[in-house]
Amino acid sequence: EAQVTQNPRYLITVTGKKLTVTCSQNMNHEYMSWYRQDPGLGLRQIYYSMNVEVTDKGDVPEGYKVSRKEKRNFPLILESPSPNQTSLYFCASRSRIAGTQYFGPGTRLLVL
Amino acid sequence: DAKTTQPPSMDCAEGRAANLPCNHSTISGNEYVYWYRQIHSQGPQYIIHGLKNNETNEMASLIITEDRKSSTLILPHATLRDTAVYYCIVRSGGGSEKLVFGKGTKLTVNP
Numbered sequence: 001e002a003q004v005t006q007n008p009r010y011l012i013t014v015t016g017k018k019l020t021v022t023c024s025q026n027m028n029h030e031y032m033s034w035y036r037q038d039p040g041l042g043l044r045q046i047y048y049s050m051n052v053e054v055t056d057k058g059d060v061p062e063g064y065k066v067s068r069k070e071k072r073n074f075p076l077i078l079e080s081p082s083p084n085q086t087s088l089y090f091c092a093s094r095s096r097i098a099g100t101q102y103f104g105p106g107t108r109l110l111v112l
Numbered sequence: 113d114a115k116t117t118q119p120p121s122m123d124c125a126e127g128r129a130a131n132l133p134c135n136h137s138t139i140s141g142n143e144y145v146y147w148y149r150q151i152h153s154q155g156p157q158y159i160i161h162g163l164k165n166n167e168t169n170e171m172a173s174l175i176i177t178e179d180r181k182s183s184t185l186i187l188p189h190a191t192l193r194d195t196a197v198y199y200c201i202v203r204s205g206g207g208s209e210k211l212v213f214g215k216g217t218k219l220t221v222n223p
Contacts, residue, residue, distance in 0.1 A: 031209050033211070035213075037153075040215070041215075042199075042213050042215045042216060043156070043199070044213070045211055045212075045213075048209040048211075050209055056209075058211075059212070088153055090155055090156070092155075092156075099144055099146065099161060099203055100146075100158045100161070101148075101156075101158065101211075102158070103155030103156045103157070104155050105154065105155050106153060106154065106155055108153075
């Protein structure tokens with residue numbers, strides 16, 4: 001089944017404790033993105049990647065890192081999480097040719 | 113990428129057509145109009161997209177005005193399961209992957 005998976009789905013952590021949210025897709029898509037969603041603000045793009053080793057900032061990249069060492073994986077790294085990074089996070093992917101994005105199920109993060 | 117404007121909320125009776133408008137007055141010639149929806153806090157789901165011509169698939173129809181400055185998503189026979197937030201976004205057909213989601217329209221389908 002074609003899908004985007006994220007892990008973990010729920011995470012509670014404390015300020016400053018490094019964490020990684022994994023994202024994996026099995027559709028051989030070139031493009032992958034991370035979004036965060038907050039009440040009243042909609043979906044905002046954090047980072048995106050157009051291929052292996054190619055990443056760029058979205059609208060709200062501060063406090064986040066990404067890497068794209070393999071085509072199927074695009075982890076989101078929070079080196080020193082803060083409470084303002086409490087949010088719902090989505091990973092998405094699409095092929096280079098088609099514009100349709102496929103979204104993962106989401107990761108709900110709470111930073112205390 | 114062009115920004116979009118959508119009404120914050122709409123209501124529709126079950127079984128009736130739901131018509132969701134979107135303004136994208138600054139859209140450029142190579143930008144596509146995409147519609148997604150998000151049910152509760154699930155991952156957004158693709159519905160339909162178009163460039164100039166009207167489009168129809170098993171989920172919905174998309175009507176784009178001739179000047180391309182606005183579009184309407186039509187759900188022909190809305191059901192309770194269509195209650196969701198609907199997002200209209202425009203995206204360049206070129207290489208840019210920087211996408212801007214607006215706040216969307218919260219559609220409530222009433223029994």
